[in-house]
Amino acid sequence: VNLSDVAAMGGTPTDAVVSVSVPADLDAGYLERVYNGLFACAERFGVIIAGGDTTKSPGPLVLNLTLSGKMLRDQVCYRSGARPGDRIYVSGSLGDSGAGLVLTGEEVSVSDSDRSFLLRRHHRPEPRVALGTALAKSGVVTAMMDVSDGVASDLRHICKQSGVSGVIRKVDVPLSAAYWACCEATRRPDLD
Secondary structure, three states: OHHHHHHHHOOOOEEEEEEEEEOOOOOOOHHHHHHHHHHHHHHHHHOEEEEEEEEEEEEEEEEEEEEEEOOOOOHHHOOOOOOOOOOOOOOOOHHHHHHHHHHHOOOOOOOOHHHHHHHHHHOOOOOOOHHHHHHHHHHOOOOOOOOOOOHHHHHHHHHHHHOOOOOOOHOOOOOOOHHHHHHHOOOOOOOO
């Protein structure tokens, strides 16, 4: 998620600081697996985990991650850069993570491959770091943002900060076949 935030401004992630507050009864193997995942992700995107703090927690496990990135000042893509007449694009299908969340809480009859795809989209969001950097360098993009809160909500942020409005036509929203299968199985309208 932090990688997507940096990518959505056109940046390259560089350093992370991870702080953790650990309850006494937490399985050490679980925490080791969490850190192995963090280190693997950091290595994949060229991020250095530069430190952090470890404390004891009376409650649940708490992780806090701060990520830094770099970019050229004149290539930063802010939410406030949209202009009237700009087109709205996304870099993948929408709604898959939300459908994956539905699958974690309900018994839904979908194929194993659709279930696997939607759960992966929910549990392992794929940051578009290379794409964000390339779009920022191109100079063609006026504003960018990750859509982790949903395209309608996040587009509202861009519009508000840019002083513009936006229109999304339902027919143009890219939805995966797995998403459609989940909608059909749950009898939910397609874009709820």
